[in-house]
Amino acid sequence: MSEPMLAVRHTTGADGPYWRALAAGRVELPRCAGCGRWHWPAVFRCGECGSWDQQWHAVEPEGTVFSWTRTWHAFDGSEKIGLPFVSLVVELPQCGGRRLLGLLEGEAGGLRIGAAVRARVAETEIWGERIPALRWTLSGASS
Amino acid sequence: MTRFNARVAVAGVGLRQYKRAQAPLPERGVLVRAIVDACEDAGFDPAEVDGFVAYGDDKNEPVRLMSDLGTKELCWSSQVWGGGGGGIAGAFGHAAAAISSGQASAVIVFRTLVQSNSGRLSGAVMAHHLNDHLLGAGLISPAQPCALRAQRLFEHHQVPRSVTEELVRASYYHGARNPNAVSYGKELDLDAYRTARWIAEPFRLFDCSRENDGAGALLLVSAERARDLRKKPVHLVGVAQGAGKGWGDLLENDDDYASAGFASVARRLWAQTGLTPDDIDCAQLYENFSAQGIASLIDHGFCNYENVAEFVRFENLIAPGGTLPVNTAGGNFAEGFIHGIGMAVEAVRQLRGESANPVPGARTCLLAGGPGAPTVSSAIFSNEVIN
Ligand SMILES: [Zn+2]
Numbered sequence: 001m002s003e004p005m006l007a008v009r010h011t012t013g014a015d016g017p018y019w020r021a022l023a024a025g026r027v028e029l030p031r032c033a034g035c036g037r038w039h040w041p042a043v044f045r046c047g048e049c050g051s052w053d054q055q056w057h058a059v060e061p062e063g064t065v066f067s068w069t070r071t072w073h074a075f076d077g078s079e080k081i082g083l084p085f086v087s088l089v090v091e092l093p094q095c096g097g098r099r100l101l102g103l104l105e106g107e108a109g110g111l112r113i114g115a116a117v118r119a120r121v122a123e124t125e126i127w128g129e130r131i132p133a134l135r136w137t138l139s140g141a142s143s
Numbered sequence: 144m145t146r147f148n149a150r151v152a153v154a155g156v157g158l159r160q161y162k163r164a165q166a167p168l169p170e171r172g173v174l175v176r177a178i179v180d181a182c183e184d185a186g187f188d189p190a191e192v193d194g195f196v197a198y199g200d201d202k203n204e205p206v207r208l209m210s211d212l213g214t215k216e217l218c219w220s221s222q223v224w225g226g227g228g229g230g231i232a233g234a235f236g237h238a239a240a241a242i243s244s245g246q247a248s249a250v251i252v253f254r255t256l257v258q259s260n261s262g263r264l265s266g267a268v269m270a271h272h273l274n275d276h277l278l279g280a281g282l283i284s285p286a287q288p289c290a291l292r293a294q295r296l297f298e299h300h301q302v303p304r305s306v307t308e309e310l311v312r313a314s315y316y317h318g319a320r321n322p323n324a325v326s327y328g329k330e331l332d333l334d335a336y337r338t339a340r341w342i343a344e345p346f347r348l349f350d351c352s353r354e355n356d357g358a359g360a361l362l363l364v365s366a367e368r369a370r371d372l373r374k375k376p377v378h379l380v381g382v383a384q385g386a387g388k389g390w391g392d393l394l395e396n397d398d399d400y401a402s403a404g405f406a407s408v409a410r411r412l413w414a415q416t417g418l419t420p421d422d423i424d425c426a427q428l429y430e431n432f433s434a435q436g437i438a439s440l441i442d443h444g445f446c447n448y449e450n451v452a453e454f455v456r457f458e459n460l461i462a463p464g465g466t467l468p469v470n471t472a473g474g475n476f477a478e479g480f481i482h483g484i485g486m487a488v489e490a491v492r493q494l495r496g497e498s499a500n501p502v503p504g505a506r507t508c509l510l511a512g513g514p515g516a517p518t519v520s521s522a523i524f525s526n527e528v529i530n
Contacts, residue, residue, distance in 0.1 A: 013274075015276075019275070040394065040396055041392075041393055041394045041396065066295070066395075066400070067291045067292065067294045067295040067298075067299075067395075067400070068291065068294055069287055069290035069291045069294055069343045069344055069345075070341070070343065070344040071281060071287060071290075071342075071343045071344075072340065072341035072342060072343065072344070073284075073286070073340075073341070073342045073343065075283045075284045075286075075287075076266070076283070077283050078281055078283050081281050084341075085281050087280045087281050087282055087287060087291065088280070089291055089395045089400075098396060099394070099395055099396050101276055101277065101279065101280035101282065101394065101395060102279065102280050103279075103280055103281055112298065113294070113295065113298050113299050124278065124279045124280070124281060126278045126279075126281075126283065131275050131278050131279045132275075132279065133275075133278075133279025133280065134279070134280075
């Protein structure tokens with residue numbers, strides 16, 4: 001990865017390892033050691049089997065578009081993204097269908113629910129703060 | 144499933160609404176006005192109010208209202224969790240719990256919003272739910288997560304986009320005929336609706352509710368006590384709040400993603416009351432965004448993905464003759480938007496025969512709270528004792 005190390009921001013949830021991995025340019029998601037379920041959002045305890053053992057695994061940030069919206073209104077705080085921009089919900093079949101978020105970059109011509117996408121780690125600036133985030137590209141599109 | 148067994152009624156309503164940033168008093172002053180209005184409507188001494196319930200992160204802690212109201216004793220103050228309008232109907236459940244368990248005897252349900260005091264509602268709602276996962280994807284306003292769900296509703300579930308126009312038209316039709324509505328005298332210009340600027344696809348400007356300043360208050364007492372007050376009691380016949388498994392604050396990982404989140408709440412509401420959608424004479428349907436209003440109707444069982452376009456037709460949604468007149472004061476879109484409290488007030492006025500758009504013989508009214516919120520709620524009111 002050519003990305004520099006990114007700042008790890010505060011988190012109040014069980015997702016600290018996600019942010020630490022993202023800051024290092026990787027995507028990691030948690031899987032229950034007790035029952036094998038992928039949990040996202042992250043949990044401290046698996047509500048299905050009761051295990052407290054949640055293991056973080058590196059995952060390929062690849063999936064399919066679950067839904068999308070193209071924002072045209074200049075919402076306060078989002079000025080640095082540039083209008084319009086497309087936000088994606090992406091389903092990861094390799095992680096039990098859990099979904100991750102992010103902005104779309106590059107060609108948007110083939111944008112539709114079900115389209116294949118792949119992400120890199122980047123930053124999104126909101127209210128002057130730089131947040132590690134995923135940038136998705138439609139498969140077959142150039143970024 | 145236990146039947147709803149609280150015997151409580153709305154005895155008075157008050158609503159003060161102003162254009163954004165034009166309230167004549169700071170927020171607490173506007174709220175006190177609305178509460179006193181509700182008490183006067185009922186012929187009830189404001190000093191006797193002993194309980195208060197709000198929702199949506201209202202900033203006005205009830206204990207601070209005591210000096211203005213002359214409150215003799217504060218016995219109950221609570222708020223439904225959640226930053227959006229999802230808790231509005233649930234607030235009546237709090238009031239019913241307080242009264243029927245004897246912890247309070249006269250409870251005000253309220254919501255206040257004066258921009259110079261509480262800031263923009265959309266910002267406050269989102270601040271409650273925002274985190275770096277959402278921000279990193281540019282999701283900063285409630286319109287965007289709702290747009291994501293709407294896109295799934297249209298593109299994946301193939302709900303025709305035209306249904307949102309039917310709903311928005313119905314709200315504006317009623318608002319145009321309500322002298323207290325912001326859109327009084329103004330019909331929705333369909334061409335303007337269809338060509339308005341994009342906010343977040345698939346939403347254009349008129350698919351989004353726009354905020355007003357103001358406050359609304361409803362006085363609840365026991366059904367028995369309500370009989371002795373000035374106005375005809377409007378009974379709370381059922382109320383449910385919450386979220387089913389797989390729904391909530393889940394970083395857009397909700398199971399029934401394109402829904403409005405009411406599946407479990409609606410199931411409990413119908414079971415609690417013994418009623419079905421066919422028994423509902425009119426509905427105050429919280430529409431933060433057009434598609435979420437549609438999803439709410441689907442969740443409550445009025446229609447489904449297949450027949451939604453047959454049910455959600457303008458003629459079907461307007462008073463006096465529609466099968467299910469909705470938002471008979473104009474709703475959040477056209478009456479005004481004080482985080483939905485006006486819809487609860489309209490439910491009561493409609494069942495008293497005081498609505499600007501009366502539904503002849505209406506006996507029941509559904510209040511469906513803010514759709515798509517992590518915690519949602521719905522209630523049914525009636526001018527008769529049903530259970
Ligand atoms: Zn487990």
